[in-house]
Amino acid sequence: MSDRIPMTRAGYDKIKADLDQLNTVELPKILERLATARAEGDLSENAEYHGARESQGLMMARINLLRDKLSRAILLDPAQMPKGEVAFGATVRVKDLSFDDEEEFTLVGAGEEDYDTGKILITSPLAQGLVGKKIGDRVEIAVPQGTLRFEILDIRRES
16 A cells, blocks of 8 residues: 555545644643643542543544644545546446445545445545446455455546
8 A cells, every 4th residue: 555645635625624623622622621630639549630641642643643644645636537447536336246236436535535425535445446447347356344246337527
């Protein structure tokens, strides 16, 4: 897997907004809780202090993860991707050959994934197995749960 993280400008902006929210709103609240708990005296038996420290650690881990994503981002324009084949930004309708039903996936970058609505990361095993395929192609994709078998029915791009 590449160390670059593909994303659109919208995905980048969403992650940046999340990072700004954490840094300017959420982290100061935790630091205030920490200061208040510290002022109560004995820290060894101060549950509020230990809870605030744990929250601070989790928050810093989340902040560092988002910073890392932004530092490795490569901005892509879905409109510039190849036509007629599955690529970044494409919505692909497939027939699941094992269950004989249809599914639809949109291949998106970091910050835009929403698995409930079929928006999957371009870096996921499922998306990587679909990339480059054309309508009518049959594909077998190894995923942690086993092997998925699909036939590509349609590929479209949102305007």
